Amino acid sequence: MSFEVYSLPFIAFFLIRYLRKTLKIYGFFPEWDEIFKKALYAIVLLFAIEIIFKINYITVWIWDALFVYLFWLTFTKDEFYITRTVMVAIMPIVIISYVEDISKVIGADFSKRIDNYLEYLYPFAFIWLVAMLVVAYKHRKNYDKEMQRKKEEEAHNLMMAEKKAELEFMVKERTAELTRQKAELQHTIDELHNTQTQLVQSEKMASLGELTAGIAHEIQNPLNFVNNFSEVSVELIAEMASEIKKGSMTEAMEIAEDIKDNLLKINHHGKRADAIVKGMLQHSRSNAGHKEPTDLNALADEYLRLSYHGLRAKDKSFNAAMETHFDKDLGKVDVIPQDMGRVILNLFTNAFYSVNKKKNLNIEGYSPLVSVSTQRISSSGKAGLNGSPQIVEIRVRDNGSGIPKKVLDKIYQPFFTTKPTGEGTGLGLSLSYEIVKAHKGDLKVKTKEGEYAEFIIQLPA
Amino acid sequence: MADSSLLKIIKMKILAVDDEKDMQSLFEQRFRREIRSNIVEFAFASSGEEALEYLNKHNHEAVLILSDINMPGMSGLELLKHIKLKYHTPPPIIMMITAYGDAENYNQAIELGADDFLTKPIDFTVLKQKLKLTSDV
Numbered sequence: 135m136s137f138e139v140y141s142l143p144f145i146a147f148f149l150i151r152y153l154r155k156t157l158k159i160y161g162f163f164p165e166w167d168e169i170f171k172k173a174l175y176a177i178v179l180l181f182a183i184e185i186i187f188k189i190n191y192i193t194v195w196i197w198d199a200l201f202v203y204l205f206w207l208t209f210t211k212d213e214f215y216i217t218r219t220v221m222v223a224i225m226p227i228v229i230i231s232y233v234e235d236i237s238k239v240i241g242a243d244f245s246k247r248i249d250n251y252l253e254y255l256y257p258f259a260f261i262w263l264v265a266m267l268v269v270a271y272k273h274r275k276n277y278d279k280e281m282q283r284k285k286e287e288e289a290h291n292l293m294m295a296e297k298k299a300e301l302e303f304m305v306k307e308r309t310a311e312l313t314r315q316k317a318e319l320q321h322t323i324d325e326l327h328n329t330q331t332q333l334v335q336s337e338k339m340a341s342l343g344e345l346t347a348g349i350a351h352e353i354q355n356p357l358n359f360v361n362n363f364s365e366v367s368v369e370l371i372a373e374m375a376s377e378i379k380k381g382s383m384t385e386a387m388e389i390a391e392d393i394k395d396n397l398l399k400i401n402h403h404g405k406r407a408d409a410i411v412k413g414m415l416q417h418s419r420s421n422a423g424h425k426e427p428t429d430l431n432a433l434a435d436e437y438l439r440l441s442y443h444g445l446r447a448k449d450k451s452f453n454a455a456m457e458t459h460f461d462k463d464l465g466k467v468d469v470i471p472q473d474m475g476r477v478i479l480n481l482f483t484n485a486f487y488s489v490n491k492k493k494n495l496n497i498e499g500y501s502p503l504v505s506v507s508t509q510r511i512s513s514s515g516k517a518g519l520n521g522s523p524q525i526v527e528i529r530v531r532d533n534g535s536g537i538p539k540k541v542l543d544k545i546y547q548p549f550f551t552t553k554p555t556g557e558g559t560g561l562g563l564s565l566s567y568e569i570v571k572a573h574k575g576d577l578k579v580k581t582k583e584g585e586y587a588e589f590i591i592q593l594p595a
Numbered sequence: 596m597a598d599s600s601l602l603k604i605i606k607m608k609i610l611a612v613d614d615e616k617d618m619q620s621l622f623e624q625r626f627r628r629e630i631r632s633n634i635v636e637f638a639f640a641s642s643g644e645e646a647l648e649y650l651n652k653h654n655h656e657a658v659l660i661l662s663d664i665n666m667p668g669m670s671g672l673e674l675l676k677h678i679k680l681k682y683h684t685p686p687p688i689i690m691m692i693t694a695y696g697d698a699e700n701y702n703q704a705i706e707l708g709a710d711d712f713l714t715k716p717i718d719f720t721v722l723k724q725k726l727k728l729t730s731d732v
Contacts, residue, residue: 354694358716359617365719366624392624399617554614 142197142231143181145224149204150174156217160281163213194235201228219273223266226259352410352549356403363396363403370396423473427466434458434478434506434528441482445490454489459507467526467595469573477566477577481530481589482506484562487553488534488587504532510595525575526595531588537581545579607635607730610657612646612674613692614666625719635726643669647677657687659729664693664700672703679708688729692717 154170157163184193205228208214208221230252237248374389438456445452482504489502507529537545544550546567551560570577575593580586611622619639629635638657640646643666650657660678664671671691679686688711691704696714704712711725 352694354715355615358694359615359621361716362621362625362719363617366621370624395620396624399620403617 141227142194142201143177143184145227146197146200146204147174147177147181149220149224150177152220153204153208153214153217157213160216161213166213191238198228198232198235216274216277219266219270223263223270226255226262230255230259353407356407356410359403360400360407363400367393367396367400423470425468425470428469428471428474429464430467430469430474430526430528431460431464431508433471433475434460434508437475437478438482438504438506441479441486445483445486452486452490454486454493454502454504457503457505459505461508461510464508464510464526465595467593469593470569473569474573477569477591478528478530480562480566481591484589485530485532485534485587488536489532490534492533492535502533504530506530524595526593528591528593529588530591531586533586536583536585536587537579538583542579542581546577606633607659607726608638608657609635609726610638610640610646610649610660610687612640612643612660612662612666612671614641614663616641618663629723642666643671643674643677646674650678659726660687660689661692662689664691664695664704672700672707675704675707675709690725 150170150173154167154174157166157170180193180196184190205221205225208217233248234245234252237245370389370393374386374393377383377386377389435458438458442454442456485504489504493500493502507527509527509529510524511527512524541550541552546564547560548564549560550564567577570591570593573593575591578590578592580588580590611618619637622637622639623630626635626637630637638649638653640649643662646660646662647669662671662674669677671693675689675691678689686708689709690711690713691700691709692713692715693700694715701712710729713722713725
């Protein structure tokens with residue numbers, strides 16, 4: 135059968151070609167490529183020799199050996215993995231061919247018997263071949279798909295890596311930018327802090343400057359008397375001495391009386407200057423005391439009596455009625471007692487001063503009254519509501535001469551006073567206002583000129 | 596005596612305006628020799644209003660006014676303005692005496708026509724020299 139005789143070289147040829155092509159597609163193996171190329175030439179040459187010299191009985195063994203070698207190659211070398219299905223496909227044909235060849239060697243009879251069986255096997259081998267080639271085709275397609283997917287994945291991964299690197303670079307850049315901006319902002323904040331400190335300092339200096347004019351006036355006036363009365367007294371003593379020498383004792387005694395008056399004046403104005411300086415120190419002193427729970431009712435009562443008796447000691451004719459309306463449920467409030475005492479004292483002093491002034495106008499039926507009341511209220515205004523934030527109020531009210539509208543906005547200014555020179559420093563209310571503000575509270579005033587004045591201290595409780 | 600008649604002619608009437616009550620005693624003691632020898636005569640007012648009242652009542656006989664600036668009610672500067680603008684010619688000489696020696700007060704006083712500006716504590720030697728100069732003119 136010519137088919138049987140000539141099928142092997144063709145199959146070998148196409149198989150090697152197939153192997154070569156596959157290897158080229160799935161990875162370049164130059165050493166195999168060269169071997170396969172030479173093998174192809176060799177097959178063509180051997181086939182030609184086989185036909186020309188009719189040495190089929192020899193060459194058939196070479197073809198068989200070649201197939202054995204190819205099978206061995208494909209099933210042992212990993213790089214031939216993809217070609218294995220094709221090898222399986224051709225396997226039955228090759229085996230049949232072996233059996234034929236071996237049977238021929240054994241003997242003609244045997245060969246004929248075998249051939250009968252093989253006649254039947256050939257179609258099966260072909261069907262097997264086709265089926266397996268189809269399987270191989272599908273296998274390869276899947277493999278191709280897998281490889282494609284892998285390639286895409288790799289490309290994707292590569293792209294991701296690039297993107298990641300790019301992003302990382304951007305992040306680094308952005309971070310650097312942010313760090314720079316942060317440093318800039320920090321610098322700006324530092325500058326702002328410095329400016330603020332300077333502003334606070336210059337504000338202090340400015341208020342000191344404002345105070346300076348006040349201090350000048352308040353100190354220079356008593357100083358004027360201290361300096362001049364002492365100088366005059368020196369002159370008077372010289373005069374007194376000469377009068378004594380002359381023997382005119384009456385004149386000498388008169389001069390002595392003048393000197394005594396002068397010394398009293400010097401003393402008075404010296405004390406006045408001292409009081410001003412003390413007031414100033416009090417005004418400028420920063421938080422010396424500590425906040426502690428304080429009974430504001432007791433504090434108000436104590437200072438009410440203190441200020442009243444203080445005034446009585448100075449002026450025997452002074453008299454005023456006092457009323458207290460203390461909230462029994464006031465409880466203790468966190469304040470600096472000496473500071474809050476100063477505020478309350480100041481408000482009482484002002485109230486007594488005001489009623490005394492009005493009393494001196496001799497208005498018929500007028501009776502001076504100073505009253506103090508305390509109350510705990512919720513900040514929304516309704517008394518004693520539990521739960522809502524609460525405040526404590528201290529009201530100091532007098533029925534004196536009130537505060538004229540035109541000075542109402544000046545009463546908290548340092549050194550503003552309506553009292554005659556020497557009687558008030560003008561620091562009382564400004565100091566009080568600062569103390570109440572330092573307690574996070576509020577100092578309010580209600581007044582009607584000629585009728586009353588009411589100062590309201592509101593403190594958070 | 597020619598001397599004493601001359602003294603009488605140049606006798607200076609001074610109105611001192613200050614809300615500090617001890618000022619009267621101070622002026623009287625500081626000028627006690629001048630007062631005794633009739634070179635000067637003092638009148639006192641404790642406020643601007645009182646000073647104007649005095650000037651009206653006494654037909655502006657004061658030739659020199661020494662006024663404080665910072666006083667309750669009418670301030671010394673208001674008084675100065677009042678006299679310099681509304682009073683007869685020649686207006687009296689006005690010297691301001693104040694504890695506020697700052698430029699603003701000074702400039703305002705000079706602008707309003709103050710003839711001189713002194714600061715407290717008063718240096719009476721300087722004051723007397725200034726008075727002597729004005730009486731010599």
